Each structure stands twice: as structure tokens, then as C-alpha cells.
Amino acid sequence: MSRWFSKNLIRIYAAIAILYILLPIFYTIAFSFNDADKRNIVWRGFTFEAWLNPCEPIGICESLGNSFKVGITSTIIATLLGTMIAFALGRYNFKGRSTTNLLIFLPMATPEVVLGASLLSMFININVGAGLVAVTIAHIMFCISFVVVTVKARVASLDPKLEEAARDLYANEWETFRRVTLPLVAPGIGAAALLAFALSFDDFIITNFNSGTVNTFPEYVWTASLRGVPPQANVIGTLMFVIALALVFAGQVIGKRKLAKKS
Amino acid sequence: MAMAHVGAAEQTHAPKKRGKKTAYLLLAPGLLWLIIFFVYPLINLAETSTKTPAPTFETGEFVQTFRFMNFIDAFVDNQEQFYRSFIYALLATVLALAIAYPLAYAMAFRAGAWRNFMLLMVVAPFFTSFLLRTLAWKQILGAEGPVVSTLQFLGILPPDATITATAFSVIMGLTYNFLPFMTLPIYASLDRIDYRLLEASGDLYANGATTFRKVTLPLSMPGVVAGTLLTFIPASGDYINAQLLGSPDNYMIGNVINSRFFRVVDYPTAASLSFILMATILVLVIIYIRRAGTDELV
Numbered sequence: 001m002s003r004w005f006s007k008n009l010i011r012i013y014a015a016i017a018i019l020y021i022l023l024p025i026f027y028t029i030a031f032s033f034n035d036a037d038k039r040n041i042v043w044r045g046f047t048f049e050a051w052l053n054p055c056e057p058i059g060i061c062e063s064l065g066n067s068f069k070v071g072i073t074s075t076i077i078a079t080l081l082g083t084m085i086a087f088a089l090g091r092y093n094f095k096g097r098s099t100t101n102l103l104i105f106l107p108m109a110t111p112e113v114v115l116g117a118s119l120l121s122m123f124i125n126i127n128v129g130a131g132l133v134a135v136t137i138a139h140i141m142f143c144i145s146f147v148v149v150t151v152k153a154r155v156a157s158l159d160p161k162l163e164e165a166a167r168d169l170y171a172n173e174w175e176t177f178r179r180v181t182l183p184l185v186a187p188g189i190g191a192a193a194l195l196a197f198a199l200s201f202d203d204f205i206i207t208n209f210n211s212g213t214v215n216t217f218p219e220y221v222w223t224a225s226l227r228g229v230p231p232q233a234n235v236i237g238t239l240m241f242v243i244a245l246a247l248v249f250a251g252q253v254i255g256k257r258k259l260a261k262k263s
Numbered sequence: 264m265a266m267a268h269v270g271a272a273e274q275t276h277a278p279k280k281r282g283k284k285t286a287y288l289l290l291a292p293g294l295l296w297l298i299i300f301f302v303y304p305l306i307n308l309a310e311t312s313t314k315t316p317a318p319t320f321e322t323g324e325f326v327q328t329f330r331f332m333n334f335i336d337a338f339v340d341n342q343e344q345f346y347r348s349f350i351y352a353l354l355a356t357v358l359a360l361a362i363a364y365p366l367a368y369a370m371a372f373r374a375g376a377w378r379n380f381m382l383l384m385v386v387a388p389f390f391t392s393f394l395l396r397t398l399a400w401k402q403i404l405g406a407e408g409p410v411v412s413t414l415q416f417l418g419i420l421p422p423d424a425t426i427t428a429t430a431f432s433v434i435m436g437l438t439y440n441f442l443p444f445m446t447l448p449i450y451a452s453l454d455r456i457d458y459r460l461l462e463a464s465g466d467l468y469a470n471g472a473t474t475f476r477k478v479t480l481p482l483s484m485p486g487v488v489a490g491t492l493l494t495f496i497p498a499s500g501d502y503i504n505a506q507l508l509g510s511p512d513n514y515m516i517g518n519v520i521n522s523r524f525f526r527v528v529d530y531p532t533a534a535s536l537s538f539i540l541m542a543t544i545l546v547l548v549i550i551y552i553r554r555a556g557t558d559e560l561v
Contacts, residue, residue, distance in 0.1 A: 014369035017362060018384045021442065024399035025391050031402070042407050081293035092286035103294060107301050109492070109548060111500020113517045114537040117524060118304035121311045121534060141300040144293055202393050204503065205517075209524070221394040225507065229398060237395040244390035248383060 025241065032234035039228035050231035057230040063220035064236055067201055070132060070216060074139035075197040081140070082147025082196075083189055089148070090155030107145045115142060116209030123210065130212030138206050143196040150195060154188025187255070194247070201240075312534035323528050330531075337535035341519050345539070348515040349547075351430070352499035355437035356445075359494050360487065362438070363445040367486075368479075371453035385446050397436055397507050404432050404508070428510040436504035444493035452486025453479070488555045496544055516540055 005012075035045040055061035089100065107115065119138050123130060162184065166176040204218040211219060221233050313333055317324035338345065370381045388396060404410050404426040414420035426432050456479065464474040502517030516536060523533035 010365060010369045010373055014366050014374070014381065017366045018381065020362075020439075021384060021388060024396040024403065024439070025387060027399035027402060028391055028395045031399075041402050041405065081296055084289040085293040088286045088289035092282060092289075094283050094286040094290075100290060100294065103297050103302075107297065109496055109544070110541055111496060111517070111544065113500045113502065113520050114308075114541045115301070115304075117520060117533055117537045118308035119300065120524065121530065122304040122307040124530070125307050125310070137300055141296060144297060148293075198389050202389070204394060205501075208521075218392060218394050221392060221398070225394070225398055229395075233395065237391050240392070241387075241390045245383075245387075252379075 028234050029238045029241070032231050032238045034231050034234075036231045040231050040234070041228075050235050054232050054235050057224070057232050059215060060217075060220055060230070060232055060236070063215040063217045066132060066214060067217040070136050070139055070207075071197050071200040073136050074143055074200045075193050078140045078143035078147050078196045079189060079193045082144045082192060083151050083185075085144070085148045086151035086155055090152050104145045104148050107142055108149075112142075112203075112205040113209075116206040119206070120209045130210050131214050132211070134210040134212075135207050135214075135216065138210050139200040139203060142203075142206065143199055146195055146199060147192040150192035151185065151188045154185050154191075158184055190251070198244075308534045308537055311530050312538055314531045323530070325531060333531050333535045334539060337532045338539055340532075341516065341536060344514055344516045344519050345543075347513070348499050348517070348540075349543070351434050351437060351505075351513075351515060352495050352501075354434050355441065355498045356491050356495045358434070358438040359442050359445040360491060363442060363449055363490065364487070367446050367450040367453055370450050371456075372458075382450070385443055385450075388440075388443055393440060394503065394507075397440065397503060400432070400436055400439065401427055401507055404435070427508055428513075430509070430513050433505050433509040433513045433515075436508040437498045437501060440501075440504065441494040441498055444497070445490040448489035448493065449483060449486040452483045452489075456482050484555065488552065492548060492551070496548070499544060500540060 031040055031043075032050055033046050033048070034040055034043055035047040035049065037044065050056075085100070085104070088094070089097070115138070119134070119141075120130070122128075123134055128134065158181070162180055163176055166180045171179065202218060203216075204222060207216050208219055208222070215223070217236065221229060224230065224233060310327065311325070313327065313329045313331055314325035315328045315330050315333075317326050366385070370378055370385070374381050402408055406425050406427070411420060411424075411426055415422055415424075420426075460478055460482070461474055464478045469477065499515075500517050502515055502521050505513050505515045505518055520533050520536050520540070523529045523536065
């Protein structure tokens with residue numbers, strides 16, 4: 001018994017650590033079914049009330065819509081710009097490589113509160129109003145670095161022989177890129193886009209500095225937390241969690257099918 | 264910079280093309296975006312930091328007077344929050360490392376078929392809102408929550424004591440929220456270790472502890488360095504955990520910057536504080552990378 005215990009100690013530890021990681025997520029999910037009063041803090045009974053009327057609290061679905069607008073726009077632009085930089089870094093020799101690396105690294109090494117404050121200073125100085133456009137600009141800025149790091153890893157791990165083979169078979173540069181390189185890098189680009197969306201969708205600090213009177217979903221939760229967060233916020237949190245899990249599983253299944261097809 | 268190193272090491276085997284024009288065309292839009300919306304705002308922040316209130320004393324109006332004493336004043340007035348930020352961030356980083364390393368080790372070497380599942384569980388917090396999770400901790404640790412009532416029932420905690428609104432709950436919140444940023448890089452570096460190296464160490468009569476100390480740990484150092492940076496940097500600038508899980512006695516420098524901007528509308532002080540925070544972090548990071556690079560990495 002004690003031998004089994006010491007042999008599996010690290011596995012038991014890992015299970016406890018994962019429970020710790022999941023505990024607040026369970027709480028968020030459970031309290032979406034709570035028959036809540038103004039403050040959704042104590043368990044008062046099971047109900048589907050919040051799930052049936054998710055948009056009931058004023059402003060909650062509007063803020064969710066804003067989060068999607070900002071999230072989708074900034075994901076598309078940041079993924080495009082970041083992927084281009086990743087290809088330049090991974091595939092070409094050029095002067096200014098270390099400056100480029102520094103410029104990619106610095107936004108990740110700057111606390112969000114500094115990024116938010118500096119953008120707001122600029123928007124104030126140039127008299128551009130805070131709002132969704134300012135927020136989207138900010139999100140693209142901090143997502144680019146994460147896209148570059150993610151896609152660059154994938155570009156670097158490519159076997160250069162595959163591209164050489166394509167050229168040996170008389171494919172020109174564009175054809176090689178489109179038929180060989182791009183499909184091989186695509187999973188990395190997909191992962192980067194998901195990461196960018198998650199970062200944008202969940203960002204609070206930078207958003208709060210630059211959104212003015214408009215609210216995104218995290219801002220809605222923040223403001224509501226002063227009075228009491230309605231269980232509908234937990235419903236949206238739960239839905240996002242389930243959708244993200246479903247996307248990951250779908251990605252795994254598609255990946256496995258592709259592998260099966262090849263072999 | 265740790266990440267840049269990792270990236271550089273991976274790239275070396277791909278042959279580089281010469282087409283410089285294509286490279287610059289690919290770089291231009293993204294880098295331009297970063298220059299306009301990251302570098303230029305920092306210049307604006309620097310400019311704002313030396314301004315003083317306009318003679319009209321209108322709220323939010325400031326004129327440039329190059330008053331560099333703003334930095335000294337801002338620091339002196341908010342020393343307490345500065346020290347607190349770095350102490351809390353340091354404690355959270357150490358705690359997160361202590362929790363994440365064994366977890367990452369289990370994932371890399373002992374998980375078997377459960378590896379992907381565990382990886383998914385580690386990133387699961389990314390799929391729910393940061394704020395909702397922090398509010399859930401407020402519930403769990405709150406006066407009406409399970410932790411306090413259990414501890415009170417067992418007589419460990421006196422009946423009127425609380426866990427929230429203390430330094431403990433703020434540090435706990437920081438530790439929890441940045442745990443995935445610690446776990447993932449450590450896991451990535453452990454996962455890259457060639458298992459034959461560990462076997463070779465065993466063949467040379469090293470016991471488990473020696474193998475870990477002499478082989479596994481040094482090889483995982485890049486992940487540890489990346490993970491600690493990815494935890495320490497955001498934790499030291501955070502104000503959400505202090506606000507939701509702490510009391511004004513636990514406020515960090517992020518809380519001060521935020522309230523200077525929005526409640527007090529004192530942009531110069533907020534800008535000075537932001538600059539001091541950024542400069543301090545950069546200096547700490549450079550010292551840390553140097554130390555980790557010379558003493559442990561080589």
C-alpha cells in the first residue's frame with residue numbers, strides 16, 4: 001500500500017492540482033443554475049431561470065456582442081499581420097532581425113496597465129475618442145506578438161526538404177507556398193488565431209482603459225461585481241467554456257482523421 | 264528574451280532565403296502597427312509624465328513643463344504599493360512554480376494516455392472569463408463560502424475571521440490566475456528532454472534525486488525562466504485580484520495607476536508610475552535572465 005502510494009505520489013498530486021485548477025470553473029458553471037437573489041453568492045436552489053432568459057440583465061448581451069465584434073476583428077487582423085512577420089523571421093535573412101525580435105518581445109513583457117495607460121495617453125493627446133475602435137486597435141497590438149511566437153515555432157519545425165521536393169517537381173515559389181508550406185503551417189496559424197481570440201475576448205485591463213462608455217463582456221462583469229453579478233454572466237461563461245472545449249475536440253478529431261487518411 | 268532564445272535555437276536548421284524585399288514586405292504592416300500603437304503611445308506616456316496641471320486648473324488639462332520631479336514624487340507617495348506589488352508578485356511566482364513544476368513533470372513523464380487530457384485541463388481556465396474565475400474564488404474563500412465555514416467548524420479559524428480582504432487571498436488569486444503561464448513553458452521544456460538522457464544517468468548509478476538535480480532540472484531551466492517571467496510580469500502590474508480579493512490595505516501599484524487615471528484624473532502621476540513600473544520590471548528581468556543564463560543555464 002505505502003509502496004503504491006509513494007510510486008503514484010506525483011500522479012495523486014497532479015490530480016489534486018487539476019482539481020484546484022478546475023474548482024472555480026465548477027463554481028462558475030454551478031452558479032449559473034442558482035436561484036439567485038441580487039447577489040449570486042449563496043446557493044439557494046436549482047433553476048433554469050438564467051439559462052432561459054440569458055439577456056434579461058440590462059446590457060449583458062450588448063456587451064457580449066461588443067466582445068465578439070472586437071474579438072473577431074482583432075483576431076483576423078492580428079493573425080494576418082503576425083503570420084506574415086513569423087514567415088519573414090522563419091524564412092528570410094534580413095538586417096534588423098534582433099530589433100524585430102525585440103519589438104515582438106516588448107509588448108509581452110510590458111504590464112497590461114502600462115499598455116492601457118500609454119494607449120489612452122496617446123488617444124487623449126491626438127484627440128481620438130475612446131470606444132470600440134480604440135479597443136480593437138489595442139487588441140490587435142497585443143495579439144500580434146503572441147501570434148508571431150506561435151506561428152514561428154511551427155514554421156521553424158517544418159522540414160525544409162518538403163519545400164525542396166516541391167521545387168524539384170517544378171513548382172514555382174507561389175505554388176510551393178500555397179500547396180506545401182501553407183497547409184503544413186495551417187495548424188499553427190489556427191492555434192494562433194484561437195489564442196488571439198481568447199486573449200482579446202478575456203482582456204479587461206487594456207480594454208477598460210480605452211473603451212470609454214462602451215462595455216465589453218469582461219467590463220460588464222467588472223461593473224456588475226460592485227452590485228452583484230447576475231447568474232446570466234455565469235451562463236455566458238459556461239457557454240464559452242463548452243464551446244471552446246467543443247472546438248478543441250473537433251480539432252483533435254479532424255487531426256486524427258487526416259492522419260488516418262494519409263496512412 | 265527567454266522566449267526569443269528558444270525561438271532562435273529552433274530556427275537554425277531551416278535554410279534562409281535571400282529575398283530581402285519579400286521579407287521587408289512581410290514585416291512592414293505588422294511592425295508598423297507595433298510602432299504606431301505600442302512604441303508611439305509609450306512616447307506619449309513619457310511626454311505626459313512630465314506635465315503639470317494647466318494654470319486654469321481645469322480637470323484633465325495639463326501643460327508640458329518637463330517637471331522630472333514628477334517621477335520622484337510619484338514614487339515617494341506610492342512606495343508602499345510599489346513594494347507590495349513586487350512582494351506579492353514574487354510570492355505568487357514562487358508559489359506558482361512550486362505548484363506547476365511537479366504538475367508539469369507528471370504531465371511530461373508520468374501521464375501516459377492522460378497527457379492530452381491533462382494539458383487540456385491546464386489550459387481550461389483560458390476558456391472561462393478571468394473575472395468570473397476570480398469572483399468564484401471570492402465566493403469560495405468568502406465569509407459564506409465552504410473554506411471559511413469548514414475551518415471555523417474545525418476551530419482553526421475564529422468565528423469572525425475572514426480569508427478574503429487579506430494579503431493571503433490576493434496572493435492566492437494571483438497564483439491561481441497565472442498558473443497556466445507557469446505550467447505550459449515548464450511542460451514544454453520537460454517534454455523536449457530526451458528520455459535516454461535520464462536512463463543514461465541511471466546507468467551511471469545516479470539515483471532518482473541525483474538524476475533530477477543534475478539532468479532534469481538543468482534541462483528544464485529555459486521553461487522555468489520563461490514561466491517565472493510570464494507569471495511575475497503580469498502579476499506585478501495586476502490590480503484585479505487586489506481589488507476583488509483584497510482590501511485597500513492590499514492595493515498594488517496597478518490599483519494606484521488605474522485610480523489616478525480614472526478617479527483622480529491625474530494623468531502625469533499615472534504616467535510616471537507606469538514608467539517606473541515598466542523600468543523596474545525591465546531591470547529585474549534583465550538581471551534575472553543574466554543570472555539564470557550564466558549560473559544555471561550553461
